[in-house]
Amino acid sequence: MKSDIVLAGVGGQGILSIAATIGMAAVDKNLHLKQAEVHGMSQRGGDVQSHLRVSSKPIASDLIPRGKADIILSVEPMESLRYLPYLSKKGWLVTNTTPFVNIPNYPEMEEVMAKIAEQTNHIAIDAEKIAVEVATKRSSNIVMLGAASPFIDIEMSALEEGLRKIFERKSDAVVESNINALRAGRAATEVILASRN
Amino acid sequence: MQKLLLLGDEAIAQGAIDAGLSGVYAYPGTPSTEITEYIQDSRIAKERNIHRQWSSNEKTAMESALGMAYAGKRAMTCMKHVGLNVAADAFINAAITGVNGGFVVVAADDPSMHSSQNEQDSRVYGKFAMIPILEPVNQQEAYDMAYAAFEMSEKFNVPVMIRITTRLAHSRAGVVRKPLLEERELSLPKDPTQFVLLPAIARRNYKKLIETRPDLEKLSMESPYNSYADGSDRSMGIIACGIAHNYLMENFQERECNYPVLKLSQYPMPRKDIERMVSECDSILILEDGYPVIEELLKGYQEAGTPVKGRLDGTLPRDGELTPNIVANALGFPFEEGAPVPDLVVGRPPAMCKGCGHIDAYKALNIALEDYGPGRVFADIGCYTLGALPPYNAVNSCVDMGASITMAKGAADAGLTPAVAVIGDSTFTHSGMTGLLDVVSEGTPITIIVSDNYTTGMTGGQDSQALGHLEQIIAGIGVDPDHIRVFKPTAANLDEMVSIIKEEFDYPGVSVIIPRRQCIQTLRNKSLVLKVKELGL
Structure with a gap:
């Protein structure tokens, strides 16, 4: 198996927790893993x-x-659009639809969504809405991981185990909340895929 | 042994711990910070009480580590590339003193300047100091090198440099550990004059350093980190240094590599391998994630000889970090990119956090300066440097740690008044204090704003050496206490801040203004919050 994933977001949105979860699952499965992160200046809202x-x-x-x-x-x-040059022709673009507006010239949302819809393989979900329904707003990054999980060749159980290991130091409730977020994200994608078939 | 998922930085830290490290000395700086942080969080480091507190700057760190090596123990100092400039005096001379306990210097370079003001290549420094340089290709090698470097340092009586770049520093992969070694006992150097660099002794030591050259070259030839893979297509030989080897191999995942390849991860260069490639190949491609150090060396200034391709002849870009695609281009391999970035995607530059105290300080400063016109604010290295960007456009310089105060001084000497320096608390104790002494000695009329947030913010909230005694330091250097003005930068205090700054502009001497409010990123750091409370700040 091979999964090359570009994780994207704005500094402070929790993409490293997504990476850590997949990383934990990959190590458990004895898979090889490399994960290049961004630290430093860009983390300040860049x-x-x-x-x-x-x-x-x-x-x-x-x-x-x-x-x-x-x-x-x-x-x-x-x-999600900034990294299109990296995406293979057969690849999937999976994105949250809630914008993070910290710049004065953020483009019109309708145009952004239209560009996303132009991509052959795309999934766009409102992760924040789902996160608030099944967990807390903070878990929207894990909802996104769930939404992408059908395209990653790692079983859900392994991802759930990864979440458990990462969040067990906080509390059982935090673990459960994140697992719910993961499952809800996956369900959202499955609904979208089913509707297209 | 146990397999860990580690950043390149963390792999170096774990390797050093397992090699019997007794102390790490460092000042935070991207991309090197996580080495020291990992040791600070390490259970073994706590049990062994390995020294792991932050130093005031890279020079004090380098010298403290050298002192520990003098005392026979294994010491490491870590810094970003530009930090090595600060520590350069100690660094170059440590090669002349030699060591007693193993001494390892980690320099983390930042090609493409992700979080830096230049992309200088620390291998040049290593060569300058005439010491061995190790440049890991991956996290495992980073671990292995840190583990082995101390013994190498002790055996050859030289500091050893480990040079990494941002990608390896901040990329995670699996690492297998080796057995944990005991720390070394306290022991004095056999020769009591070894570290006394009086000219007569320095000349003797320097000759010894020169004499190690053949041994170090031989060591590079036998190094497990250097390897020569022969190939049938000798139209081109490839030298790939450190992480560049990964980008090369990425291009040979689905095709055979028939070119001879020298993987180069230990310097001085393995002379025989180089000679072999030069004599056997029609041309040489050199891949380096940094300056064209090896390329310049092989190319020389004569047109004759084997053609050398790389950054200097345009085969690769002259600047910036390498990527698999840049290397594919150099190899002439076509690749199919994804869709282009749509025009509607706009830049999202880093910015100061919402609610940050620096913002309120800049708002006040901008208002206070309205009567005087632009171009008079000299800033420094830290989050507040982001005040250069819109909407603040508040600063006119950012050069190196501490330069705000001294550049404001020079500009004031030239007649620019008011001249303003903006510096953070941690940068002030790093390199601002000596500049302030110059200003005080001459009574230069400048206004210095030490924007105090109790921490080293940009690198993630490490300890600030200024905490709890900033005013004492400033008064101790000789600033009149009446012109050390402290206030809390908030929106509600804007008018008060503006009038304080204006008052100090009118004072024809040295003023230090301290807007003081805790960095909002550290508000969840319980021990810092408690300490701030204890100090009554």
């Missing part, structure tokens, strides 16, 4: 990305080559 590569074979580069990503997983709609 655009941030992380390249996450999981494979059953050894991985050479820490960075995903352009045109090779299997998934763009974005917790912010405009940010």
Whole structure:
């Protein structure tokens, strides 16, 4: 198996927790993993990305080559478009629809959504709304992980185990809440896929 | 052994701990910060009481580590590339003193300047100091090198540099540990004059350093980190340094590599391998994530000889970090990109956090300066440098740690008044204090704003050495206490702040204004909040 994922968002939106969950699951499954993160200045409200590569074979580069990503997983709609050059022709763009507006010239939302809809393989869900329904607003990043999970060749149970390991230090309630978020995100994608068939 | 998922930085930290490290000394700086933070959080480090507190700057860190190595224990100092400029005096001379306990210097370079003001290549410094340089290709090698570097340092009586770049520093992968070694005992150098660099002794030591060159080159030839993979297509040989080797191999996932490849991860260069490639190949492609250090060396200034391709002839871009695609271009491999970035996607530059005290300080400063005109604010390195961006457009310089105060001084000497310096509390104790002494000695009429947030903010909220005694330091250097003005930067205090700043503009001497409010990113740091309370701030 091989999954090359570009994680995208704005500094402080929790994309590293998504990466950590997949990373934990990958290590448990004895898969190879490389994950390039962004630390430092960009974390102050700038655009941030992380390249996450999981494979059953050894991985050479820490960075995903352009045109090779299997998934763009974005917790912010405009940010999902910033990394299109990385997405392979068969790849999936999976994004949250709630914008993070911290700049004066944020584009019109309708135009952003129209661009996302133009992509052959795309999933756009309101992760914040789902997160508030099944968990808390803070879990919207994990909702997005769930939404992308059908395209990642790692079982749900392994991802849930990853969440357990990451959040068990906080409390059982936090673990359960994140697992609910993960499942709800996956369900949202499954509904969309079913409606298209 | 146990397999851990570690950043390149963390792998170095774990390798050093497992090698029997007794102390790490560092000042935070992206992308090196996580090395020291990992040791600060390490259970073994706590049990062994490994020294792991932050230093005031890279020079004090380098010297403290050298002192620990003098005393026979294994010491490490870590810094970002520009930090090595601050520590350079100690660094170069540590190669002349040699070591007693193993001494490792980690330099984390930032090609593409993700969080830096230049992309200088620390390998140049390592060569300058004439010491071995290790440049890991991945996290496991980063661990292995840190584990082995101390012994190498002790055996050859030199500091050893580990040089990484941002991508490795901040990329995570699996790492297998080696057995945990005991720390070394306290022991003095056998020769009591070894560290006394009086000219006569320095000349003797320097000769010894020169004499290690053949041994170090031989070591590079035998190094497990350097390897020569022969190939049938000798139209081109490839030298891939450190992480560049990964980008090269990424391009040979689905095709065979028939070119001879020298993976280069230990310097000085393995002379025989280089000679072999030069004699056997029609041309050489050099891949380096940084300056064209090796390329310049091989290319020289003569047109004759094997053609060398790389950053200097346009095969690769002259600046910026390498990527798999840049290397694909150099190899002439076509690749299919995804869709272009739509025009509607706009830049999202980093910005000061909502509610940050620096913002309120800048608002007041901008109003106070309205009567005087633009171009008079000299800033420094930290979150407040972001005040250069809209909507504040509040500062006119950002050069190096501490330069705000001294540049404001020079501009005031040239007749620019008021001249204003803006510096953070941690940057002030890093490199601002000596500049302030110059200003006080001459009574230069400048206004210095030390924007105090109790922490080293940009790198993630590490300790600030100024905490609890900032005014004492400033008064101790000689600033008149009547012109050390402290206030809380909030929207409600705007008018008061403006009038204080204006008053100090009118004072024809040295003024220090301290807008003081805790960094909002650290409000959940319970121990800091408690300490601030205890100090009555």
